[in-house]
Amino acid sequence: MKIQNQPTVKSGGLPSPLRGPSFSQYSQADQAILKDLYDQGDLRENADVGRVLQEYKNSLSGAPRVEGATGYHTYEEMNAALRELAERFPDKAEVVSLGQSGEGREIYALRVGNQDETNSKPGIVITGCHHAREWMTVEVPLHTATNMLENYDSDPASQERVDKTVTWFVPMVNPDGYEFSRTKNSWWRKTRRPIQETGCPNLKGNYGVDPNRNYWDGKPENFELYRPAGDTPCSTADDFGGGKTSDNPKADTYRGPSGGSEPEVQALLNLELNPANNIKGVIDYHSYGDMILYPYGSKELPSDRLEIYRDIGGKINQALGNKFDLMPSSDLYPTSGGSNDLHEANGILGLTLEIGRSFQPPAWEIPKQTAYITPANLVFIDEIKSRFTQA
Numbered sequence: 253m254k255i256q257n258q259p260t261v262k263s264g265g266l267p268s269p270l271r272g273p274s275f276s277q278y279s280q281a282d283q284a285i286l287k288d289l290y291d292q293g294d295l296r297e298n299a300d301v302g303r304v305l306q307e308y309k310n311s312l313s314g315a316p317r318v319e320g321a322t323g324y325h326t327y328e329e330m331n332a333a334l335r336e337l338a339e340r341f342p343d344k345a346e347v348v349s350l351g352q353s354g355e356g357r358e359i360y361a362l363r364v365g366n367q368d369e370t371n372s373k374p375g376i377v378i379t380g381c382h383h384a385r386e387w388m389t390v391e392v393p394l395h396t397a398t399n400m401l402e403n404y405d406s407d408p409a410s411q412e413r414v415d416k417t418v419t420w421f422v423p424m425v426n427p428d429g430y431e432f433s434r435t436k437n438s439w440w441r442k443t444r445r446p447i448q449e450t451g452c453p454n455l456k457g458n459y460g461v462d463p464n465r466n467y468w469d470g471k472p473e474n475f476e477l478y479r480p481a482g483d484t485p486c487s488t489a490d491d492f493g494g495g496k497t498s499d500n501p502k503a504d505t506y507r508g509p510s511g512g513s514e515p516e517v518q519a520l521l522n523l524e525l526n527p528a529n530n531i532k533g534v535i536d537y538h539s540y541g542d543m544i545l546y547p548y549g550s551k552e553l554p555s556d557r558l559e560i561y562r563d564i565g566g567k568i569n570q571a572l573g574n575k576f577d578l579m580p581s582s583d584l585y586p587t588s589g590g591s592n593d594l595h596e597a598n599g600i601l602g603l604t605l606e607i608g609r610s611f612q613p614p615a616w617e618i619p620k621q622t623a624y625i626t627p628a629n630l631v632f633i634d635e636i637k638s639r640f641t642q643a
């Protein structure tokens with residue numbers, strides 16, 4: 253694997269979503285938009301090109317008119333759905349606040365399963381919506397939690413998962429961005445905290461940080477996972493990955509004023525790195541592209557870890573009908589400050605699943621897509637359970 257500064261263009265000049273009849277059918281103006289989207293990393297392999305173009309155009313005319321938006325859970329509706337599950341299954345599930353977002357919304361987790369006195373059950377975290385516009389990723393954790401709890405009595409495998417692991421479902425890591433994306437600008441990706449001080453005299457502040465570029469656990473030995481060598485603070489000229497992780501506060505991929513600066517990231521790391529939670533595995537949901545990504549974004553895994561990721565990733569892919577690409581996240585594009593890199597650096601297995609073929613499929617696709625993805629979570633939970641349950 254080679255780390256490159258630009259995303260891979262596989263052959264023929266244009267990337268495959270932009271090649272052939274599926275691209276030439278678009279007007280010159282649309283082709284220019286698609287080219288821009290590609291350059292920003294928003295048009296990927298496996299894209300439903302027409303749908304992504306439509307979603308982009310929807311964002312220009314205002315989110316309330318987005319086709320199919322009604323039907324995705326709002327922030328309040330998601331909180332209510334988590335509370336309802338906790339009320340229906342009081343001895344098995346509990347709603348826990350992990351902290352507050354930049355605008356002061358609680359970031360809730362539904363914890364399924366209870367830790368025992370010796371703190372020996374393996375913990376798992378399943379997160380959605382680091383990125384505001386990736387709406388389907390909000391629905392997947394809720395669906396899997398519901399599945400595990402509702403099938404407890406009838407399905408021995410579900411019972412085992414609930415009894416022998418502690419799984420934390422966090423459907424909305426970035427509630428501020430999500431609500432902004434739902435109501436104001438459906439293309440919004442970052443958080444919404446106003447950044448007054450960028451730490452860079454030459455760079456003016458803006459709104460929000462890309463939370464999946466902001467991860468750092470404060471350990472000096474992991475600092476290069478946040479800012480790789482050669483990426484100078486306050487300089488956008490040498491941004492890592494050709495701008496896919498940026499010091500520019502106006503960029504969609506802004507890494508933030510410092511590593512771990514954002515409250516959403518702190519909330520997640522406090523959950524995941526707390527020894528009392530015994531977290532052994534994390535799946536972080538993103539859209540889109542039908543990809544299973546393992547660490548790192550900026551360097552290669554040692555071979556023993558690679559073997560584990562290939563094994564678990566392969567089993568997850570099997571649960572998804574082998575329709576996903578299993579690869580290191582640097583193969584999508586090189587990045588730093590991603591959540592999984594910090595998981596791996598702390599001995600936690602961390603995978604990213606990029607689901608679907610666009611950012612915002614119509615809401616009527618929610619039942620089908622979530623039912624399709626949930627088996628991937630169940631396989632992952634089973635793997636963590638069998639690998640880390642103490643005899």
Ligand SMILES: [Zn+2]
Pocket residue numbers: 382383386537538539
């Ligand atoms: Zn994402």
